[in-house]
Amino acid sequence: MERSVGPGMSTTGSTPDADETCAYCESPIFAHDPICVRDCDDDCGSPAYFCNYACLSAYVDERGLPAGNACEWSPEE
Known part of the structure; x- marks a missing residue:
């Protein structure tokens, strides 16, 4: 299965x-509602x-992954 994830980008899933x-x-995972995640900033490693x-x-949250990974916004701008 090929899925487009952005301009010029794609990923294959199974x-x-x-x-x-x-x-x-x-x-x-199949006892629940599974989710597959890949880090596509690093060659879309293993899911x-x-x-x-x-x-x-x-x-x-436990790994602090969102820190520094979002645009910063200030109400003064």
């Missing part, structure tokens, strides 16, 4: 193994699978 576990809580958005959010 269905994970039936016994794939969540990168955060290690539960079987990380999460069983739901709560685990993805906790994973991101």
